[in-house]
Every structure is written in C-alpha cells, then in structure tokens.
Amino acid sequence: xLPSVDSVMLEQxxxxxxxxxxxxxxxxxxxxxxxxxxxxxxxxxxxxxxKVKSLCKKAVHLYEGELAEPLPHVAAVCVYPSLVxxxxxALEGSGVNVASVATGFPSGQYPIDVRIGDVKKAVxxxxxxxxxxxxxxxxxxxxxxxxxxxxxxxxxxxxxxxLKIILETGELETYDHVRFASDLAIEAATEAGKISDGxxxxxxxxxxxxxxxxxxxxxxxxxxxxxxxDATGVRIGMKPAGGIKTAKQALHYLVMVKETLGDEWxxxxxxxxxxxxxxxxxxxxxxxxxxxxxxxxxxxxxx
Amino acid sequence: MAEGTNTQSPWDYxxxxxxxxxxxxxxxxxxxxxxxxxxxxxxxxxxTNPANxxxxxxIASAGKADVNIAVLAAKRALPxxxxxSGCERGKYLFAIARRIQERAREFAILETMxxxxxxxxxxxxxxxxxxxxxxxxxxxxxxxxxxFPGRAVKPVGVCGQIIPWNFPLxxxxxxxxxxxxxGNTCVLKPAETTSLTALRLAEVFxxxxxxPGVVNIVTGAGETGAAIVNHPNIQKVAFTGSTEVGKLxxxxxxxxxxxxxxxxxxxxxxxIFADAAIDQAIEGIVSGIYFNQGHVCCAGSRLFVxxxxxxxxxxxxxxxxxxxxxxxxxxxxxxxxxxxxKAQLKTxxxxxxxxxxxxxxxHSCQTERxxxxxxxxxxxxxxxxQPSHTIAREEIFGPVLSVMSFRTPEEALMRANNTPxxxxxxxxxxxxxxxxxxxxxxxxxxxxxxxxNKFDASSPFGGVKESGFGxxxxxxxxxxxxxxxxxxx
Numbered sequence: 001x002l003p004s005v006d007s008v009m010l011e012q013x014x015x016x017x018x019x020x021x022x023x024x025x026x027x028x029x030x031x032x033x034x035x036x037x038x039x040x041x042x043x044x045x046x047x048x049x050x051k052v053k054s055l056c057k058k059a060v061h062l063y064e065g066e067l068a069e070p071l072p073h074v075a076a077v078c079v080y081p082s083l084v085x086x087x088x089x090a091l092e093g094s095g096v097n098v099a100s101v102a103t104g105f106p107s108g109q110y111p112i113d114v115r116i117g118d119v120k121k122a123v124x125x126x127x128x129x130x131x132x133x134x135x136x137x138x139x140x141x142x143x144x145x146x147x148x149x150x151x152x153x154x155x156x157x158x159x160x161x162x163l164k165i166i167l168e169t170g171e172l173e174t175y176d177h178v179r180f181a182s183d184l185a186i187e188a189a190t191e192a193g194k195i196s197d198g199x200x201x202x203x204x205x206x207x208x209x210x211x212x213x214x215x216x217x218x219x220x221x222x223x224x225x226x227x228x229x230d231a232t233g234v235r236i237g238m239k240p241a242g243g244i245k246t247a248k249q250a251l252h253y254l255v256m257v258k259e260t261l262g263d264e265w266x267x268x269x270x271x272x273x274x275x276x277x278x279x280x281x282x283x284x285x286x287x288x289x290x291x292x293x294x295x296x297x298x299x300x301x302x303x
Numbered sequence: 304m305a306e307g308t309n310t311q312s313p314w315d316y317x318x319x320x321x322x323x324x325x326x327x328x329x330x331x332x333x334x335x336x337x338x339x340x341x342x343x344x345x346x347x348x349x350x351t352n353p354a355n356x357x358x359x360x361x362i363a364s365a366g367k368a369d370v371n372i373a374v375l376a377a378k379r380a381l382p383x384x385x386x387x388s389g390c391e392r393g394k395y396l397f398a399i400a401r402r403i404q405e406r407a408r409e410f411a412i413l414e415t416m417x418x419x420x421x422x423x424x425x426x427x428x429x430x431x432x433x434x435x436x437x438x439x440x441x442x443x444x445x446x447x448x449x450x451f452p453g454r455a456v457k458p459v460g461v462c463g464q465i466i467p468w469n470f471p472l473x474x475x476x477x478x479x480x481x482x483x484x485x486g487n488t489c490v491l492k493p494a495e496t497t498s499l500t501a502l503r504l505a506e507v508f509x510x511x512x513x514x515p516g517v518v519n520i521v522t523g524a525g526e527t528g529a530a531i532v533n534h535p536n537i538q539k540v541a542f543t544g545s546t547e548v549g550k551l552x553x554x555x556x557x558x559x560x561x562x563x564x565x566x567x568x569x570x571x572x573x574x575i576f577a578d579a580a581i582d583q584a585i586e587g588i589v590s591g592i593y594f595n596q597g598h599v600c601c602a603g604s605r606l607f608v609x610x611x612x613x614x615x616x617x618x619x620x621x622x623x624x625x626x627x628x629x630x631x632x633x634x635x636x637x638x639x640x641x642x643x644x645k646a647q648l649k650t651x652x653x654x655x656x657x658x659x660x661x662x663x664x665x666h667s668c669q670t671e672r673x674x675x676x677x678x679x680x681x682x683x684x685x686x687x688x689q690p691s692h693t694i695a696r697e698e699i700f701g702p703v704l705s706v707m708s709f710r711t712p713e714e715a716l717m718r719a720n721n722t723p724x725x726x727x728x729x730x731x732x733x734x735x736x737x738x739x740x741x742x743x744x745x746x747x748x749x750x751x752x753x754x755x756n757k758f759d760a761s762s763p764f765g766g767v768k769e770s771g772f773g774x775x776x777x778x779x780x781x782x783x784x785x786x787x788x789x790x791x792x
Contacts (some may be wrong), residue, residue: 022317022319026315
C-alpha cells in the first residue's frame with residue numbers, strides 16, 4: 001500500500017514546530033548551526049565569474065565585523081555548471097563544497113542524454129555535489145518507471161559527487177505526490193548499490209517555482225527519510241530550498257529535523273538550506289544577540 | 304563534506320518560562336449579586352500549583368447558606384435579565400468575549416499555574432476557545448427564534464452549573480455563554496482545585512457592567528455542588544464531571560421538575576485502519592491522549608489498530624513520544640504539564656499498576672528529568688492489552704493509552720462500541736466511504752475523522768450512554784437553556 005498523507009494533521013504538526021521557543025544560548029547555537037548548513041546559492045542567467053567569486057569569499061568569511069567566537073563557514077556554494085570551475089578555484093582548501101545544479105535545471109525538459117552530459121561535465125569540472133531535477137512531466141503522467149530509471153542513471157554518472165534530488169514540490173502540488181516522489185527518488189538513488197550516509201539528499205525545490213519549501217512539505221519528505229532509515233539504517237539527507245529567508249524560519253526547520261529525525265541529522269552532512277538571502281538575516285540576529293543592537297542591512301555584503 | 308559546526312553537544316531548546324507576574328490575591332471570596340462577599344460558612348480552602356505544590360491562594364468554601372443567597376440573587380436578577388432584548392444581552396456577551404481576549408495572557412498564565420496544563424495549551428486552546436464561545440453566543444442572543452422556527456422561546460430560569468477542573472475557564476464559558484444568551488441567570492461552581500480563572504472571569508463581568516446577580520460564582524467542593532443541585536429555586540442543572548457524580552445528580556433531581564444535562568466520562572475509541580495516513584494518525588493518537596495530560600473527557604484512550612500496521616504504529620508512536628517535553632507547565636516548550644492534583648496522580652498510578660498486574664506491557668518516554676516537586680506522570684501507553692483489562696474499560700483521565708488491534712471493520716466496531724461510555728471516537732482512513740460507514744455505526748456523540756480533539760463553538764459536543772446527554776455548543780447547545788412554547792405569540 002502506498003503511504004498516504006493527510007493534510008489536516010500534517011499541517012497541525014508542521015505548525016507546532018514553529019511554536020517552539022528558541023531563545024538565548026539555544027538561539028545562538030541554532031543560528032551558527034544554520035550558517036554551517038547553508039548552500040549559498042546564485043542561479044541566475046546573469047551570473048558572472050565575479051559574482052561567484054565574491055559569493056565564494058562570503059561563503060568562507062561570512063562577516064567582516066568582529067565577533068568573539070569565529071563563525072563557521074557555509075556548507076557549499078551552489079552555481080550553474082558553467083561556473084563550477086570558478087567556484088572550485090575560489091574555494092580551494094576552504095572546506096566549502098561546490099555544488100552544481102545539472103540535468104537541465106530547472107525544468108529538466110531535455111533529452112536524457114543531454115541531462116546526463118550536463119551532470120558529467122559538472123562533475124568533471126570539479127563539482128562535489130550535484131543538484132538534479134526529476135522529470136516532473138513523466139511523474140505527473142504516471143510514468144514512474146521512467147522517472148526512477150533517469151534518477152538511477154544520474155546517480156551512476158555522479159562518480160564521487162554527492163547527489164541531491166530536487167522534486168520541485170510546487171509542481172507536484174499534493175502531499176501524496178511529494179511523499180510518493182520522495183520514496184521513488186530515494187529508492188532509485190540507492191538501488192544501484194550501497195550508499196553512505198549523506199551521499200544522497202532529497203530537495204524540495206529549484207527556487208524557480210512558487211511555492212518552494214514549506215514546513216509541511218519538508219515534513220512529508222523528512223518522514224520518508226525516517227521510514228527509509230528505519231527500514232535500511234541508511235541516512236538520506238534533506239535540503240529545503242527557496243523561500244527560507246529569515247533566521248526564525250530556519251530555526252523552525254531545525255526544530256522539525258530534531259523532532260522528526262533526531263540530533264543525528266542536525267549536521268551539514270545530512271541537512272542543508274538552499275538559500276541566497278538567509279545568511280544575512282542569520283548574521284544580523286547573531287550580531288544583535290552579541291552586541292544588543294541590530295546592525296544595518298549595508299553592514300553585510302550582498303554576496 | 305563541509306565542516307564547521309561548532310556544536311559539541313546536540314542542539315536543544317533553552318528554558319523558555321513565561322512570567323508569573325499575574326496578581327493573585329491572598330484570599331478569594333464568593334461572587335454573589337455582583338459583589339465579592341465573605342462566605343457565611345466562614346470556611347476556606349487552599350488552592351495550590353500542582354507543578355510545585357505551592358499554595359496560590361485561599362478560596363471561600365460556600366456552604367448551604369451561601370448557595371441559598373447566590374440562588375436568590377440569581378432569581379432576583381432573572382426577570383429584568385430575561386426581559387432584556389436579545390440584542391442587549393448579546394452586547395454584554397460580546398463585551399465579555401472582547402475582555403477575555405484583552406486579558407488572554409493573564410488568563411492563560413493563571414490557568415496554567417492553578418491547573419498544571421502547559422502554557423502552550425492554555426494560551427492557544429483554552430482561552431481563545433473560551434472567548435470564541437462568548438462571541439458565538441453573542442450572535443445567537445437576538446436570533447433565538449431562528450434557532451427554533453415557529454416556536455416562542457423563553458428562558459428556563461435559574462441555572463445551576465457545575466464544572467470540572469480539566470478546562471476551568473473554557474467549561475465556564477461553555478456553560479455560561481449559552482445560558483446568558485438565552486436569558487437565564489446562573490449560579491456557577493468551579494471545581495475546587497481550579498477556581499481562580501472563574502473568579503477572574505467575575506472581574507470581567509464587573510468590568511463590562513453585567514447586571515448584579517446574572518452570574519454568581521460559588522466556590523467549594525462536592526457539598527457546595529450538592530447544595531446547588533438540591534436547591535428548590537434552581538430550574539436547570541448542568542453538570543460536567545464524572546459518571547459517578549452524574550448518576551447521583553440524576554437521582555437527586557429526578558421528580559423535582561428540574562431539567563438536566565450531563566457531560567460525563569468517556570473511554571473513547573480511536574480506530575486506525577491500515578489505509579490511513581499513518582504519520583498523521585500518530586499525531587491524532589498523541590493529541591487524542593496526551594493533550595492536557597489526558598485530563599480530557601473525550602480522550603482517545605482506547606486505540607484500535609488494524610493488525611497489519613500494528614508494529615509500524617507502535618514503532619512510530621514510541622519515536623513520537625521521545626519528542627514530547629514533560630515538565631514546567633509555564634515553559635513555552637512544554638507539551639505535557641503537571642497532573643492536576645495529588646489525588647488524580649494516585650488514581651493514574653493505580654491504573655498503571657493494575658495494567659501491569661493484569662499482564663499488559665508498559666511503554667513510556669523517560670528521557671526528561673521531572674521536577675522534584677509537583678505531580679507528574681510520564682506519558683505512556685500499554686500494548687498486549689485485552690479488551691477485558693481494567694485499563695481498557697475504565698476511565699483513567701491521565702496520559703495512559705491502551706493499544707489494541709483488530710482485523711476487520713466489524714471487529715473494530717464491535718470492540719469500539721463495547722463500553723458503557725459513548726462520548727467520542729476517532730476514525731482514520733483515507734477512504735471516504737469507509738469513514739461514513741464506520742462513523743454511522745459508532746455509538747458516540749462526537750466522531751472525528753482523520754483528526755482528533757478539535758473543538759469549535761459552532762459544533763455541538765456531548766455524549767450518549769453513560770457519557771451523558773444534552774449538547775453544548777452549536778445551535779443544539781441552546782436547546783437545554785430554552786423553554787419552547789407552542790406557536791410564536
């Protein structure tokens with residue numbers, strides 16, 4: 001029997017995470033954790049080598065001001081394949097990964113060979129992580145085998161790079177679809193052989209479709225990850241992306257991960273935020289918590 | 304992969320205690336005829352905070368003479384209040400609702416300190432719903448003839464209302480709002496362990512200028528309640544509480560001409576079919592039995608799970624229990640607070656012992672350390688429960704769940720209905736036709752489908768069998784508070 005999802009209690013549970021009160025020490029620790037989980041992202045047609053370089057600089061040195069405790073660096077910088085080389089060079093030795101979107105991101109509406117080629121090129125350019133999109137057209141048409149086979153082929157083309165599978169939940173619309181697509185993606189990516197913890201992530205969105213990540217949608221995906229772990233002992237990672245703009249929202253996600261999957265997942269190894277503007281709001285909160293007053297927006301670099 | 308977390312120990316929530324800066328007087332008198340008055344009985348009792356066993360205040364214990372004065376005050380207030388136009392009565396109710404909203408934080412903190420329930424629940428459930436009940440009935444006050452078309456609607460008279468300790472302010476609202484909307488006057492007795500919010504509600508009545516005597520609040524224990532029930536000038540008795548006391552009240556009022564509504568105990572069944580959305584059903588189980596420490600008359604205390612998913616449900620329930628935070632009710636992150644009284648804790652512990660003695664297997668989450676003082680019970684559940692076990696038959700009124708299984712819908716129904724109670728039930732399946740089929744055959748006053756413990760002022764609530772009779776809330780909830788006469792005159 002396919003697992004089904006009922007919206008009433010799902011949304012009630014998702015809302016309950018936002019009611020946790022995160023203050024003082026807990027807030028500071030949580031915010032630093034959030035920073036370390038961010039995939040700092042730029043995915044625009046007008047992206048330039050310069051913009052990626054300054055993003056990489058920010059990825060390593062998040063804040064120019066003085067803070068007693070040094071800040072962690074973000075988890076990864078996420079760019080288009082054509083800019084992987086630039087990012088790779090800028091981040092050398094920093095510990096920050098380079099993630100590249102591929103498979104004809106964001107629509108995936110290209111022949112499979114083109115999409116596989118896309119992945120291979122990004123990997124050979126040095127990408128540590130590949131963020132692929134699933135074939136939503138095939139999924140919504142009920143051609144699940146095709147979706148699954150394609151994911152498996154992409155996984156096989158990743159080499160040592162880790163894989164994040166974007167479901168684009170905004171186009172799948174229903175929670176049932178999200179759950180089914182999560183199971184399908186996890187199964188496809190783990191079918192070829194044993195994988196290690198965090199080698200495969202499922203990810204909500206490209207950021208190009210609204211709604212992107214929401215608490216209930218992410219909860220459905222976390223439950224799929226939990227069921228897979230209970231059945232196999234393998235830990236799949238999770239990446240909500242798009243729409244998470246504030247520190248407060250990000251803390252709600254941490255609460256949800258903690259209570260749904262456990263402390264084990266509270267690590268950039270298994271949980272990421274795909275976001276472009278989140279880092280600055282988190283920095284603002286950290287500075288406020290440290291100095292007692294809010295800094296101005298221009299105190300932080302945009303990229 | 305990326306490094307850079309500076310976290311050694313797992314991330315956890317800091318304490319987030321709400322303030323306790325709510326004025327609590329040393330002594331609380333009776334509220335009779337629009338005034339706070341000392342009890343003729345000259346007797347007082349202490350009310351304590353169940354989370355730390357500290358005394359909060361002394362409360363007047365109303366004796367027979369005090370009840371008599373209160374009933375007479377209500378009787379005196381009746382003619383003018385019942386003649387007031389519905390529109391005018393509605394204005395009072397509306398003002399009360401607004402004032403509860405304005406003082407919501409104060410009410411929530413007080414409710415939590417006096418009763419032990421988590422601030423999260425008093426803040427998000429009890430107080431907003433109490434305000435909603437007054438808002439809702441403010442709307443009915445001038446539309447009663449539309450609720451009972453073609454009939455002339457008259458108030459019943461002086462109502463004696465006795466409420467329990469599990470939802471103190473909310474139950475006061477459930478009782479008072481419809482009574483006042485229909486033009487009755489009231490004598491209300493809160494439960495002895497939780498009088499404070501009802502007395503604070505009396506302050507609200509003063510603030511909005513409710514005419515003296517329309518609502519009188521007499522505090523005390525069972526004897527005070529008995530004096531209300533047996534008073535000759537009481538025309539209607541409304542009681543929420545145990546089935547045992549309900550039966551007593553029923554025999555005492557029999558033949559007296561008093562009308563009666565009872566909302567009593569329950570042992571409600573929560574039925575989960577294999578085709579349910581299991582993760583959401585787990586949420587339903589949790590809010591069904593651990594909401595308000597299980598001090599809920601409609602708590603889903605008997606869980607019936609279709610056999611193929613029994614192991615999955617138990618595994619997921621165990622996992623879910625780990626994230627329940629038990630402790631200081633005033634902490635905003637607390638999910639399960641203190642047991643309302645020492646006596647109730649003893650009762651619950653007795654049932655847990657009996658459950659183990661009779662052969663059921665006990666499971667609980669014991670991850671959090673509990674405060675050394677106060678009345679605490681770990682949320683728990685039993686497996687290997689037989690329907691004949693004591694814990695599967697009797698109302699425990701605590702965070703104790705009995706898990707049982709079934710194979711066919713017929714068996715589920717047979718087991719669910721095999722109880723003297725009939726307050727509520729839950730059905731979990733993603734099949735619409737099955738929902739209606741099962742719900743139709745369940746003997747229960749309230750049936751939730753794919754959710755549990757959802758309340759709304761517009762939805763009638765009440766039981767069948769030994770769970771009582773009469774409805775509260777909704778259009779149906781007006782009926783016990785009106786006399787209907789022939790055609791409209």
